[in-house]
Amino acid sequence: MGDQTGVTATRILEAARSRLLAEGYAGLSTRRVADIAGVPLSQIHYHFGGKQGLVLSLLDHENSRLVDRQRRMYSAEAPLWKRYEQACDLLEEDLASGYVRVLQEMIAAGWSDPDLARQVLGMMRSWFDILQEVAREAEGRFGKLGPFAATDVAGLVGLAFLGGEALILLGDEQWGRQARAWLRSIGDLIRQVEEA
The missing domain is CATH 1.10.357.10 (Tetracycline Repressor, domain 2)
Incomplete structure (x- = not known):
């Protein structure tokens, strides 16, 4: 279970990096990051607490x-x-x-x-x-x-x-x-x- 949690967090971070580079911090959407990472939006809140924490x-x-x-x-x-x-x-x-x-x-x-x-x-x-x-x-x-x-x-x-x-x-x-x-x-x- 721990390995899957780490994989999910890594996928989210990679998606966040790609969107941050494309859109900047102000334009960064956690919903879009979740979509790209292939995870529910709730996973971003679970792992990182929200946009700033991410x-x-x-x-x-x-x-x-x-x-x-x-x-x-x-x-x-x-x-x-x-x-x-x-x-x-x-x-x-x-x-x-x-x-x-x-x-x-x-x-x-x-x-x-x-x-x-x-x-x-x-x-x-x-x-x-x-x-x-x-x-x-x-x-x-x-x-x-x-x-x-x-x-x-x-x-x-x-x-x-x-x-x-x-x-x-x-x-x-x-x-x-x-x-x-x-x-x-x-x-x-x-x-x-x-x-x-």
Whole structure:
């Protein structure tokens, strides 16, 4: 019985992802998700409590997987600039998978829902924690990071990615290329510092 429950929840999450990518959070219909998943609407309420719980479960599942991936990538033995370049490459995977869109949709929904905002911020904390670890590592290897504390550098890099993602998702190719170039230029700066 437990295996069937897990299969049903997985089918619902997969259907929710496809509809969220097609329609956004505001247009997401739990009835449509249930139809696509081939389950009664009551199963969404049973497993997730409703639309918000469904989308938060989807985001939490993807977030945990990607944070683990990022942690492994940054703990690898390679120059920091190479690891940063890999993070830029992984952004493309995250855009293609829909994770970035889901995250940005939930950020936007959190602007008018304080409970949702707290949950999304809790998930995002794990990304900033990784960046702080990396910035502290850099500070330990290179000394002071200019006028910034390691936590400041981590925050600025994290915010640069969030802003870049938002610009890319707006769909203008020129802005998207520029946002990607700006993010990659940070890697060029890291390389100059490491090789100096």
